[in-house]
Amino acid sequence: MPTVLLIFGWRVFFYANEAGEPPHVHCTKAECDAKYWLNFETYDIRPAYEYNVNPADRRMIRKVIFNHFDYIMGEWQRAEQERGK
Template identity: 55%
Template sequence: MPTILQMLGWRLFFYANEGCEPMHVHARKGEMECKFWLLPDEYEIRPAFVRGLGPRDLREIRKLIFDHFDYIAERWQTFQQERENG
C-alpha cells in the first residue's frame, strides 16, 4: 500500500491487491477515509466511498486530489506498470 502523497494530514495511497479496478486513489486522515475514482478523460473525480468526512473535510480532500490530479494519475500508471512487470 504505497503512500503517494502526504499533505494537510491526509495520506493518499493505492492498494496493491485491488485487481483490475479503474484508476482511483484512497485517502485517510485520522478516522476519516475515502476513495475517489479518477477520470482522466474528463479531468474529473467521483467518490467511490466516503466514511467519516464532514462537508469541510470533503471539500479539502477533493481540492487536494484536483490540485495533484496529474501527479496522482502518473503515479497510478507507474504503480500499475511495476505490478505487471513484477
C-alpha cells in the same frame, strides 16, 4: 500500499493488490476514510465512499486530489506498469 501524498494530514494512497480496478485513490485522515474514482479523460473524481468525512474535509481532499491530479495519475500508471500491465 504505496503512499502517493501526505498533505494537510491526509494520506493519499493505493493498495498494491487492486489490479483490474479503474484508477482511484484511498484517502485517510484521523477517523476519515474515503475512496475516489479518477477519470483521466474528463479530469474528474467521483466518490466510491466517504466515511466520517464532513463537508469541510470533503472540500479539502477534493482540492488536494485536483491540485495533484496529474501527479496522482502518473503514480497510478507507474504502479500499473510495475504490476505487469
